[in-house]
Amino acid sequence: MRPADWLVLVASLTIIVAYGMYRGRGSDTTSKYLLAGKSMPWYAMALSIMATQASAITFISTTGQSYADGMRFIQMYFGLPIAMIAIAAIAVPRFHNSGVYTAYEYLEKRFDAKTRALVSVIFLLSRGLAVGVSLSAPAVVLTVILGWPSQYTTLLMGALVVAYTVSGGIQAVTWTDVLQMIVMTTGLFAALFSAIYLLPSGVHFSDALSIAGSAGRLNPVVWSFDLSDQYNVWSGLLGGTFLALAYFGCDQSQVQRYLTGRDITQMRLSLLFNAVAKIPMQFFILFTGAMVFVFFVYVKPPVNFNPGLNAKLEQQAAYPQVKARYDAAFDQRRLAAQAADPAAFHAANLEFEAARASAAKLAAQATGQESKDTNYIFLHFVTRYMPAGIVGLIMAAIFAAAMSTASAEVNSLATVSVIDVYQRFLKPGGSDPHYLSASRWLTGFWGIYAVITAYYAQGLGSLVEAVNKLGSLFYGSMLGVFVLAFFVRRVQGTVAFVAVLTGEAVVFAAWTFTTVAFLWLNVLGCAVVVFTGLLLSLRSGLQATPR
Amino acid sequence: MTTPEERPPFLGSWQRIYFAVALYLAAVIALLAWFTRSWNWSWNR
Numbered sequence: 001m002r003p004a005d006w007l008v009l010v011a012s013l014t015i016i017v018a019y020g021m022y023r024g025r026g027s028d029t030t031s032k033y034l035l036a037g038k039s040m041p042w043y044a045m046a047l048s049i050m051a052t053q054a055s056a057i058t059f060i061s062t063t064g065q066s067y068a069d070g071m072r073f074i075q076m077y078f079g080l081p082i083a084m085i086a087i088a089a090i091a092v093p094r095f096h097n098s099g100v101y102t103a104y105e106y107l108e109k110r111f112d113a114k115t116r117a118l119v120s121v122i123f124l125l126s127r128g129l130a131v132g133v134s135l136s137a138p139a140v141v142l143t144v145i146l147g148w149p150s151q152y153t154t155l156l157m158g159a160l161v162v163a164y165t166v167s168g169g170i171q172a173v174t175w176t177d178v179l180q181m182i183v184m185t186t187g188l189f190a191a192l193f194s195a196i197y198l199l200p201s202g203v204h205f206s207d208a209l210s211i212a213g214s215a216g217r218l219n220p221v222v223w224s225f226d227l228s229d230q231y232n233v234w235s236g237l238l239g240g241t242f243l244a245l246a247y248f249g250c251d252q253s254q255v256q257r258y259l260t261g262r263d264i265t266q267m268r269l270s271l272l273f274n275a276v277a278k279i280p281m282q283f284f285i286l287f288t289g290a291m292v293f294v295f296f297v298y299v300k301p302p303v304n305f306n307p308g309l310n311a312k313l314e315q316q317a318a319y320p321q322v323k324a325r326y327d328a329a330f331d332q333r334r335l336a337a338q339a340a341d342p343a344a345f346h347a348a349n350l351e352f353e354a355a356r357a358s359a360a361k362l363a364a365q366a367t368g369q370e371s372k373d374t375n376y377i378f379l380h381f382v383t384r385y386m387p388a389g390i391v392g393l394i395m396a397a398i399f400a401a402a403m404s405t406a407s408a409e410v411n412s413l414a415t416v417s418v419i420d421v422y423q424r425f426l427k428p429g430g431s432d433p434h435y436l437s438a439s440r441w442l443t444g445f446w447g448i449y450a451v452i453t454a455y456y457a458q459g460l461g462s463l464v465e466a467v468n469k470l471g472s473l474f475y476g477s478m479l480g481v482f483v484l485a486f487f488v489r490r491v492q493g494t495v496a497f498v499a500v501l502t503g504e505a506v507v508f509a510a511w512t513f514t515t516v517a518f519l520w521l522n523v524l525g526c527a528v529v530v531f532t533g534l535l536l537s538l539r540s541g542l543q544a545t546p547r
Numbered sequence: 548m549t550t551p552e553e554r555p556p557f558l559g560s561w562q563r564i565y566f567a568v569a570l571y572l573a574a575v576i577a578l579l580a581w582f583t584r585s586w587n588w589s590w591n592r
Contacts, residue, residue: 276571
């Protein structure tokens with residue numbers, strides 16, 4: 001990091017936090033603090049929804065994913081527009097007209113208090129597990145690449161998030177999200193144009209596309225169907241729809257963004273903006289990774305992008321042979337690319353990837369750690385090859401992505417804690433200033449909790465990803481209970497409660513005993529809850545019918 | 548009691564907007580499929 005980078009990073013973070021605190025002033029009632037007094041315009045909510053979803057690790061690792069595996073990851077988002085249409089048409093008017101603060105409050109209006117409590121606890125557990133990861137995962141990567149102490153990085157991001165989230169509530173969160181999204185988009189395009197600009201002279205854009213395409217990196221659409229593979233059109237359209245329905249329709253960290261809308265039109269427009277903008281945005285992130293791949297066809301990359309692992313690899317007895325094979329494969333691949341010989345390039349790339357895989361295997365055997373280096377590829381490229389100022393901008397984008405996700409999580413965890421637990425079960429009938437004060441205290445609590453769990457999550461290594469995935473174990477059941485609430489009038493409280501528990505049991509069994517890809521667990525959970533609800537309500541209906 | 552449907556700012560009805568978004572999704576998938584076929588085909592044929 002050069003002085004220009006520090007200047008850009010510090011200026012970006014200062015402006016973001018100051019702007020958030022400025023916009024969050026006047027949050028002097030619970031409604032203003034938690035729902036912005038239902039006054040938000042569609043574009044602010046739209047960018048807030050997008051910023052909340054784009055976590056730092058998504059920003060860092062999606063480009064690496066494309067470098068290593070191509071652009072097929074984009075198919076995960078094919079179901080998102082379908083889900084947005086369904087939520088805009090069905091969920092938005094119901095949430096708006098019932099005047100709720102949280103999605104789970106609606107469940108009590110439709111079912112009963114115990115169903116609301118159960119789903120609220122599921123949300124608090126799943127989001128509570130994930131919130132620390134939002135801060136710790138980028139901190140770990142920045143530590144390895146730049147040598148910044150991870151505890152200070154986590155503390156800095158956490159302190160900034162707590163400062164504006166506690167002081168200004170959701171108004172501060174939403175308006176900082178708007179700025180954070182602008183910083184992220186600018187950083188993304190700066191990275192993409194730099195990756196193309198840094199290609200050697202004589203390598204045209206069409207050559208870059210041919211090289212990436214011949215190596216299988218330009219593969220955004222895969223038609224083949226495989227139940228254990230989540231990156232094909234079918235799992236994207238079906239599994240992706242269910243995942244997006246659950247995330248945007250039942251997860252309070254997203255629902256709260258559009259509950260702040262001043263009317264149904266504004267709420268719907270914010271969701272439909274995401275339906276239109278999300279896939280192109282993902283395309284550009286993944287395309288950046290493909291261009292980074294082409295860059296490293298001409299510039300030799302390290303054997304492993306994780307510098308810590310690479311250092312340990314170099315100490316191994318078998319390293320010289322592995323390195324010799326790697327160097328030879330790299331030279332052969334570069335010569336094939338320069339000669340524009342597609343068949344030779346294809347074969348050389350296969351050999352290069354085999355050499356990289358054997359090095360990764362050696363590293364895993366030597367260290368006992370996971371040797372996957374996807375998360376380090378993009379930052380390796382950024383910090384070593386990008387011009388001064390741009391590096392700072394991309395670091396600011398990574399910080400912004402981490403902070404926008406964490407602040408939305410902290411904000412929604414506090415809202416559910418106050419509205420669905422404290423106000424409903426512990427201290428009903430309190431005054432508005434009392435609940436406002438409780439909201440501020442609980443926002444502070446969840447912020448500090450996020451920093452502490454982030455600190456401990458750093459030692460978990462690959463478990464961090466597992467914890468992150470754990471969140472999606474709950475989405476199917478949460479979606480299922482909302483489907484029952486919206487569409488199956490005869491299902492009542494106890495039946496819905498039992499259906500959610502059954503759905504969770506089946507999802508956990510499927511996760512433990514099968515290799516079904518994660519996206520399909522959302523479909524399974526939802527289907528089991530709806531089926532159980534229908535079955536039990538039919539049975540209780542028959543029993544209640546007089547002979 | 549249900550609130551009367553609010554009119555969207557363009558295209559006249561929400562149904563038309565939803566249809567336009569669904570059409571957009573189909574077009575994006577078709578475009579990406581063309582992109583995949585074009586660039587993977589150019590060197591591997």
